[in-house]
Amino acid sequence: MKKRITSQDVADHAGVSRTTVSFVLNDVKGISIRPETRNRVLNASRELGYVPNASARALASNQANTIGLLMTRAPHYIATDTFLPQILGGILDTVKTYRTSLLIEWVEPGQQVETYLELAQAKHIDGMILMVPRLDDSGLSAIEQAEIPAVIMGKIPSSKLYSVDIDNRESAAIALRHLLELGHRNIGCITNASTLYSSAAQRLEGYYLAFEEAGLAPRTELVVEADFNSQSGYDAMKKLLNRNPELTAAFVASDNVAVGAIHAIQESGRNIPDDFSIVGFDDIPMSAHLGPGLTTIHVPAREIASQSCHLLMRIMQGEAPESRSITLSAELIVRNSTAVLRGDAYQSNVVSMLANQNNV
Amino acid sequence: MKKRITSQDVADHAGVSRTTVSFVLNDVKGISIRPETRNRVLNASRELGYVPNASARALASNQANTIGLLMTRAPHYIATDTFLPQILGGILDTVKTYRTSLLIEWVEPGQQVETYLELAQAKHIDGMILMVPRLDDSGLSAIEQAEIPAVIMGKIPSSKLYSVDIDNRESAAIALRHLLELGHRNIGCITNASTLYSSAAQRLEGYYLAFEEAGLAPRTELVVEADFNSQSGYDAMKKLLNRNPELTAAFVASDNVAVGAIHAIQESGRNIPDDFSIVGFDDIPMSAHLGPGLTTIHVPAREIASQSCHLLMRIMQGEAPESRSITLSAELIVRNSTAVLRGDAYQSNVVSMLANQNNV
DNA sequence: TGAATTAATTAACGCGCGTTAATTCAGCCT
DNA sequence: AGGCTGAATTAACGCGCGTTAATTAATTCA
Numbered sequence: 001m002k003k004r005i006t007s008q009d010v011a012d013h014a015g016v017s018r019t020t021v022s023f024v025l026n027d028v029k030g031i032s033i034r035p036e037t038r039n040r041v042l043n044a045s046r047e048l049g050y051v052p053n054a055s056a057r058a059l060a061s062n063q064a065n066t067i068g069l070l071m072t073r074a075p076h077y078i079a080t081d082t083f084l085p086q087i088l089g090g091i092l093d094t095v096k097t098y099r100t101s102l103l104i105e106w107v108e109p110g111q112q113v114e115t116y117l118e119l120a121q122a123k124h125i126d127g128m129i130l131m132v133p134r135l136d137d138s139g140l141s142a143i144e145q146a147e148i149p150a151v152i153m154g155k156i157p158s159s160k161l162y163s164v165d166i167d168n169r170e171s172a173a174i175a176l177r178h179l180l181e182l183g184h185r186n187i188g189c190i191t192n193a194s195t196l197y198s199s200a201a202q203r204l205e206g207y208y209l210a211f212e213e214a215g216l217a218p219r220t221e222l223v224v225e226a227d228f229n230s231q232s233g234y235d236a237m238k239k240l241l242n243r244n245p246e247l248t249a250a251f252v253a254s255d256n257v258a259v260g261a262i263h264a265i266q267e268s269g270r271n272i273p274d275d276f277s278i279v280g281f282d283d284i285p286m287s288a289h290l291g292p293g294l295t296t297i298h299v300p301a302r303e304i305a306s307q308s309c310h311l312l313m314r315i316m317q318g319e320a321p322e323s324r325s326i327t328l329s330a331e332l333i334v335r336n337s338t339a340v341l342r343g344d345a346y347q348s349n350v351v352s353m354l355a356n357q358n359n360v
Numbered sequence: 361m362k363k364r365i366t367s368q369d370v371a372d373h374a375g376v377s378r379t380t381v382s383f384v385l386n387d388v389k390g391i392s393i394r395p396e397t398r399n400r401v402l403n404a405s406r407e408l409g410y411v412p413n414a415s416a417r418a419l420a421s422n423q424a425n426t427i428g429l430l431m432t433r434a435p436h437y438i439a440t441d442t443f444l445p446q447i448l449g450g451i452l453d454t455v456k457t458y459r460t461s462l463l464i465e466w467v468e469p470g471q472q473v474e475t476y477l478e479l480a481q482a483k484h485i486d487g488m489i490l491m492v493p494r495l496d497d498s499g500l501s502a503i504e505q506a507e508i509p510a511v512i513m514g515k516i517p518s519s520k521l522y523s524v525d526i527d528n529r530e531s532a533a534i535a536l537r538h539l540l541e542l543g544h545r546n547i548g549c550i551t552n553a554s555t556l557y558s559s560a561a562q563r564l565e566g567y568y569l570a571f572e573e574a575g576l577a578p579r580t581e582l583v584v585e586a587d588f589n590s591q592s593g594y595d596a597m598k599k600l601l602n603r604n605p606e607l608t609a610a611f612v613a614s615d616n617v618a619v620g621a622i623h624a625i626q627e628s629g630r631n632i633p634d635d636f637s638i639v640g641f642d643d644i645p646m647s648a649h650l651g652p653g654l655t656t657i658h659v660p661a662r663e664i665a666s667q668s669c670h671l672l673m674r675i676m677q678g679e680a681p682e683s684r685s686i687t688l689s690a691e692l693i694v695r696n697s698t699a700v701l702r703g704d705a706y707q708s709n710v711v712s713m714l715a716n717q718n719n720v
Numbered sequence: 721t722g723a724a725t726t727a728a729t730t731a732a733c734g735c736g737c738g739t740t741a742a743t744t745c746a747g748c749c750t
Numbered sequence: 751a752g753g754c755t756g757a758a759t760t761a762a763c764g765c766g767c768g769t770t771a772a773t774t775a776a777t778t779c780a
Contacts, residue, residue: 004481004766005481006765006766006767007766007767008766008767016729016730017729017730017731018730018766018767019729019730019731019732019768019769020728020729020730022767022768022769023729023768023769026768028768028769031728032726032727032728033728033729034727034728034729037728037729049481051477051478051481051482052482052766052767053419053482053483053765053766053767054424054482054483054484055415055416055418055419055424055483055484055765055766055767056415056419056735056765056766056767056768057766057767057768058415058735058767059413059415059416059419059734059735059736059737059765059766059767059768060734060735060766060767060768060769061735061767061768061769062735062768064414064415066463075448075449075450075452075453076449077449078445078448078449078452079445079446079448079449079450079645079661079662080445080446080645080646081445082442082445082646084444084445084448085438085439085440085441085442085444085445086439086440088435088438088439088444088448088464089435089436089437089438089439090435090439092435092438092464092465092466093435093466096466101463101465101484102463102464102465103426103461103462103463103464104448104452104462104463104464105452105461105462106452106453106456117409117411118411121364121365121409121411122411122412122413122414123413123414123415124414124415124461229645229646230645230646230648230649231645231648231649233649234648234649256646259646259649259650260646260649262649263648263649263650263652263653266652267652285439285440285589285590285591286440286442286589286590286616286619286620288590288591288594288623289590289591289593289594289619289620289622289623290619290623292623292626292627293623301439302439364736366735366736366737367736367737368736368737376759376760377759377760377761378736378737378760379738379739379759379760379761379762380758380759380760382737382738382739383738383739383759386738388738388739391758391759392756392757392758393758393759394757394758394759397758397759412736412737413735413736413737415735415736415737416735416736416737416738416765417736417737417738418737418765419735419736419737419738419764419765419766419767420736420737420738420739420764420765421737421738421739421765422738422765
């Protein structure tokens with residue numbers, strides 16, 4: 001192992017003090033350095049290939065230049081999350097512009113408080129982005145009290161932490177209005193996850209909301225919970241079709257889950273969209289190629305990620321952004337997995353639907 | 361901001377010296393501490409909620425207790441990688457057992473040397489796992505020379521770094537033998553990425569190898585390069601089907617890319633597997649639900665990830681594992697996207713195939 | 721020319737911890 | 751009683767850097 005090069009080495013090599021080196025390399029303002037001296041330092045640094053020690057710097061300056069991405073989910077579930085790469089890509093991209101590093105950690109349910117606080121108190125990270133925390137996350141209030149810079153991706157109503165999210169409820173409602181407008185009435189719903197997760201609960205609300213708006217009675221028996229992955233979507237849809245063969249459409253609150261649902265639908269002999277319409281949620285990169293092209297709600301993942309970063313950075317710099325939550329807009333992307341309901345009832349359905357719309 | 365609790369506080373509270381606190385909490389061996397003293401320290405630490413400062417510890421002990429996961433790919437491509445979550449899940453899981461943190465970084469092409477060395481020299485990380493580096497990665501030799509603990513996920517023949525991978529070439533060949541056995545002869549190939557990436561080059565080799573084994577002339581015009589994502593798979597397959605409508609099967613070297621390919625196949629009016637067989641590669645979690653169930657090569661992603669971690673940890677502890685590369689086995693998972701070639705030529709094809717097999 | 725500024729540079733301290741070498745203390749043997 | 755041994759504890763240094771306060775050199779002004 002070769003000798004490590006320190007700022008002292010650079011100082012010696014340039015014939016100045018270590019302090020001067022620090023001033024030059026960090027471009028400290030309010031300090032004037034003779035141009036010639038500055039160049040000597042810069043050259044020495046380059047020649048020696050000097051790289052400041054991150055730990056020492058963090059210790060002295062009391063900031064790690066690192067933020068953490070915390071996921072409240074077991075690795076088992078992380079592994080099947082096709083939405084994650086988009087978020088990750090967005091964060092990595094943004095974080096780099098701030099010359100900041102990204103630490104990733106998953107948090108064991110029940111260990112939230114400990115993990116959150118330890119990471120921050122250990123000064124391993126300066127701030128954190130919380131991904132899909134659960135509604136019952138006990139660690140959020142601890143973060144508030146400890147005044148740790150944090151941003152939630154998603155919205156937890158009970159928490160006052162900053163957050164970036166889309167309007168899950170309204171977006172889901174939009175998906176359902178689309179199906180209703182096409183004449184469907186027997187519409188199943190498969191959640192993206194347990195309703196302990198905020199996004200799942202909110203999307204389900206949107207499902208109910210649309211029915212209510214249309215003056216239709218919501219049918220809770222048409223809702224089945226999935227569990228992040230495609231397999232659970234397959235199982236859920238199979239169950240749904242068995243129990244309620246009269247269904248002509250479904251809203252699946254995650255494209256990843258929808259993959260399994262599509263499989264189950266096709267396996268049952270139904271054709272998409274002729275016999276059965278399906279709307280997803282997320283618009284993952286492959287959605288355009290799922291089945292005949294999946295109609296879905298486009299979630300601006302990259303935007304959510306970068307906005308979260310920017311917001312966090314502002315908070316870490318001591319700013320107190322006016323609004324505690326940023327809501328980005330999601331939109332319906334109509335592809336080929338949804339079609340007008342066939343059959344006699346169609347015409348009258350559409351008519352009543354349009355009538356209802358005007359009242360909203 | 362509250363006062364930070366240091367080991368000095370714990371020492372005061374327990375009525376011992378800071379050194380003793382360090383000995384107790386780090387469980388230093390070769391040092392004996394009176395049980396009563398030990399308990400006093402432990403209690404004090406707990407009562408005060410002491411969390412050691414990571415930077416200070418890293419600085420003093422000269423190890424960061426952090427490893428880095430470096431990806432040589434732009435965030436744009438990272439975002440569409442459905443394989444990544446599995447790797448990530450595996451690493452997160454394993455890393456936790458070592459009480460080590462994970463830093464993630466993407467490396468700009470052309471910036472490899474700088475990024476690799478800086479991260480290590482800054483002692484931000486103790487070692488690194490390199491994901492899908494390119495064959496032309498200029499930074500690898502720099503890592504070797506600097507003797508930085510590193511493990512490559514994948515295999516770069518020109519590098520002597522430790523690596524964990526499957527036998528991409530042989531695995532691809534297995535996929536092709538499967539298609540050949542089913543009687544197919546007109547088999548296209550869509551790579552998973554540019555052949556500048558080692559896995560892509562190796563899988564393509566396997567494609568050619570199988571033809572050679574079977575005494576068939578490889579047809580380079582049936583090979584199209586894709587680019588990690590589904591869209592590129594869709595485009596590639598469309599091109600392939602247009603150019604060579606006689607094709608009855610295809611090997612797609614990535615399930616993620618295969619999603620797009622399947623879409624293109626179905627859109628062309630062909631039925632899978634009746635009219636067209638397709639074999640993927642990776643076996644991502646959703647593969648069982650792609651199309652009618654995608655026949656694919658199962659890559660033990662989780663295993664690769666955890667083995668990489670374990671190996672890296674050993675290297676970081678100064679061990680010099682005997683073998684420089686670990687090769688895990690991948691296996692063919694036959695689902696419903698492949699079927700026996702229909703038509704007259706079938707019988708004779710199979711016969712000649714079997715005859716060939718015996719010679720291998 | 722000497723005093724008063726201002727510009728340029730540095731000595732010295734502290735961040736919180738790990739660790740070596742030194743110290744204290746109790747128990748034991750001669 | 752004195753010396754010795756080992757167990758238990760601590761003083762003190764260094765990790766590499768940021769930063770304040772002090773020092774020196776250069777410049778201006780009366």
